Amino acid sequence: MHKTEFLNTFIPLKNKWYRYAIWVLEDTLESEDVVQELYVKLWNMRTQLPGYSNLEALAFKMLKNLCIDRLRRVKVYKEDLDRHGNIAGGLSSSDLVETKDASRILSRIVRSLPETQRLVLQLKHVEGHSISEIARLLEMTTNAVNVNLSRARHKIKEQYTKWISYESKSS
Secondary structure: OOHHHHHHHHHHHHHHHHHHHHHHHOOHHHHHHHHHHHHHHHHHOOOOHHHOOOHHHHHHHHHHHHHHHHHHHHHHHHHHHHHOOOOHHHOOHHHHHHHHHHHHHHHHHHHHOOHHHHHHHHHHHOOOOOHHHHHHHHOOOHHHHHHHHHHHHHHHHHHHHHHHHHHHHHO
16 A cells, blocks of 8 residues: 555544544543554555555454553552552542443443443544534434433433432442
8 A cells, every 4th residue: 555545544544443442442642653653554554554454444453452452551550550649640540440330330321321322422432423414424413412312411421320329229
């Protein structure tokens, strides 16, 4: 793959990758680093790229793995800090556990949403698409997109509130 073809193939995907990395890593600097690392890896394997049928899927899988690697490194670092009596990120160990629990519960709630609601939510909040873009991508009316987005948000709020009240009663 030549430089021009590489640039034409992968540069348009930069913002999509960056938004995904931010969603996973919740850190803008780490996300920038991961996307840059992805470009380096893709460039280093540019001679093998023509052998792949779906370059966007390949790159996305590589990005996902890079994000997971970063999360593992951060987890090990935080555990090491905690082991040595330091407080990771200014939070106590119990605060970190609560944050991880809340994140895990929210992920579970989102995964339990109907597919259309989950997809609309991801396109809006992870991918950063406008309502009209989502409507065009999913071949829906803008009203249908708004309804699905509203229902998804309502369900998340409802389920998360139930979880918080259950947690406070059991404490």
